[in-house]
Amino acid sequence: MPDTRGRIFTTNAETMDDLAEIKRQLLKMKGIDEVSIDHKKYPKELVVRTSKMVSVENIQKEVGKLGFDIIPKGIFAI
Structure with missing residues (x-):
């Protein structure tokens, strides 16, 4: 999914700590530049x-x- 616009995912994580941990884990992956x-x-x-x-x-x-689960939802519109 190379796309500078970004791909939207939903997750069952609820706390800010859990969301921050998901962000850290994803940013370790080669090719992922940003997680909002x-x-x-x-x-x-x-x-x-x-x-x-x-x-x-x-x-x-x-x-x-x-x-946690993460499910693709769509493309982020600029």
Whole structure:
């Protein structure tokens, strides 16, 4: 999913600490440049911006290691 606009994901994580941990985990992945969190929405949303091909499945695996789910929702509109 290389896309500088970003891809929107929803997650079942609820606390700011859990969301921050997901962000840290995703930023460790090669090709992920930025992760933004919208904690005001329910379910919580993250916008993931990449510079290289990163599969949705790999993103889901990384977040799954933390015990959370992350589901693609759509493309972030500029």
